[in-house]
Amino acid sequence: MIAPNGRTAGVPPPGVRRPRDAITMRCPHRSWTQSAAALILALAGGGCGRPAPPAPPAAAEVTVTTPRTVRVPEYLEVTGRIDAELVVDIRSRITGYLTKVAFRDGQFVMKGDPLYEIDVRPFEAQLAAAAGTVEGLLGEQRFLEVQVARFEKLVAKGAASQQEFDSYSAKLDENSGRLAAARAQHEAARLNVEFCSIAAPISGQISRTQLQIGNLITQDTTTLTTIVSIDPIFVYFNVDEPTLVRMMTHARASGRGPAIGGSQTIVDVGLVDDVDRTYPHRSVVDFLNNQLDTKTATITMRGRLDNPYSRDPAAPRPPLFHPGMFARVRLPLSDAVERLFVPEAAVGSNQDRKILWVVGADNLASTCEVTVGQKLGTWVAVSANDASRPLTAADRIVVRGLQRCREGRPVTPQTAADDSLNLAGLVVPESVRNRSQAPASPQQPADQASGNAPREAAGPAAAAPLPPPVEDPR
Structure with a gap:
């Protein structure tokens, strides 16, 4: 603003100093600005020295x-299952009432051992009736044979008509047919009497009986029990197509004969208790399925295992393997x-x-x-x-x-x-180190490794006596 004297308002004339407090009061923000700048310079000057880096972590x-x-x-490890060579369901071939159970549940039986008996009296009566029918027809046949021979001579002399001779000849032929049918019925009745005694069709271990004395058994329908063969026993396992090709190629290249189904194809087997995977049992592969499963691209193989046991009550020894067991199988794919x-x-x-x-x-x-x-x-x-x-x-x-x-x-x-x-x-077993030479008896090292006695010393030959039969109270 211009004053009347031509000077700017608020500006002192030349030679006159403005009071300090007037300057301060007129521009108070300058002092704060200067203080802030001084503080920033002080802080900047104090931060020139950087802190030391942290120590590296300990090893x-x-x-x-x-x-x-x-x-x-x-090797290749696969899972398998133990299965019996033979599994037989015991059924009756006739209908009748059970009168005897001649075994203990779960015992070992030999082929031909008695198992059950069915009330034989009705079938013995049928057999006697069939025998009587046969005897009657035999007597009639002898009479007709005599008559035919007599009328043949009479016809030749002209003492009898040809019609009478032909009548006796026809009756003889008819009697021969009825006699053959009667003999067949007699044989069926005899078989029914034989079927009243049920014996073990195979050697092995029997299951529990499903029926007790007094129950009605229906022909070919009622399952009485089951028998599974024990020695030998099989391990079944599946391998994929690349593994199969490798096994067969290796067997051909090593010149050891047939790769599958021959006595030189050995696999190692371990059970569920083989925690350390030592595979103490040896098996000979004796079966390869004829085609791959297109759904899983695998093929089924089977190994044979000796499974000796003893029924001797003085020194019983149960078998090591049972059907249905889980197994691990180790397949060799190359030389050592x-x-x-x-x-x-x-x-x-x-x-x-x-x-x-x-x-x-x-x-x-x-x-x-x-x-x-x-x-x-x-x-x-x-x-x-x-x-x-x-x-x-x-x-x-x-x-x-x-x-x-x-x-x-x-x-x-x-x-x-x-x-x-x-x-x-x-530790690699000796049998594993020398896989190029298959032993003559591949199961013998496995038996020794598992503590089994040689096969000749055991087996089902020493049969224990059967328990006292349970008789029908009638």
Whole structure:
């Protein structure tokens, strides 16, 4: 604003100083601005010294071991089931009332041992009636034969007519037919009497009886019990098409004769108690189905197992295998070669890949992608997927503490004690090492391994006496 004297309003004349408090009161924000700037400079000057970085984490403690080299063939493990060679449902061939049960539930029986008896009295009466009919027809036949011979001579002399001779000849032929039918009825009646006694059709173990004394048995309908054969016994299993081709190709290449159904095809069998996967029993493959199942792309195979037992009450010995048991079957796919085995606990997963943690000479952890193969106890065969970085027996493999390992990070390795690695599972049986030569008796090592006596010393030959029969109170 211009004053009348031509000066700007509020501006002092030349030579006159404005009071300090007037300046302060006129522009109070300048002092705050200067203070804030000074504070910022002070803070900036004090932040020139950066704090020290945090200390690196301590090396993780892990337990390591080295792979073991084992000479063993390549195997494939499949599941199977134990099944009997023969299964027979016992039924009656006649209708009648049960009068005797001649066995104990679950006992071992021999072929021909008596099992049941049915009331035979009605059938004996039918047999007697049929026999009487036959005797009557035989007497009539003898009379007619005499008459035919007599009239034949009389006709030749002209003393009798041809019609009389023809009549007796026709009666003789009719009698011969009725006599044949009567004899057939007599044989049927005799068989019915025989069928009143039911015997074991095979040797094996019998189930429990379904009917007791006094019950009516219907012909060919009522199932009385079941018998399954025990020795020998079979293990059934399925293999896929690639495995079958490998087995047959290997057998042909090794020159060991037929790959399937021959005495040289041996598989190892273990039961549910074989936790360490030692497969102590040996089986000879004797059957290959004639076609693959198109729904599952698998084919059924069967191995034969000796299954001795003893019925001797002084030294009873039950069989080892029973129909319906679960079994593990190990199939040989190649000859024995050296393979690297690591504890199964050392194998980790990275999405769909299997990895091992390898500790280098500088104690730095790194991953090695591997392919997992067969098992020996709690150990598995492995091979590195990267050919430029093969796995060796000198490498240190992490077996405990896998979750603490990081790629390229240092670790503190501690060597695992041998007693904590279950090395017993790495022992390969002699029968497995020399698979190229099949033994003459492939089941014998399995019997010895399972504590069974030789087959000649046992078996069902020594039969125990049957229990006292349960008689009909009538």
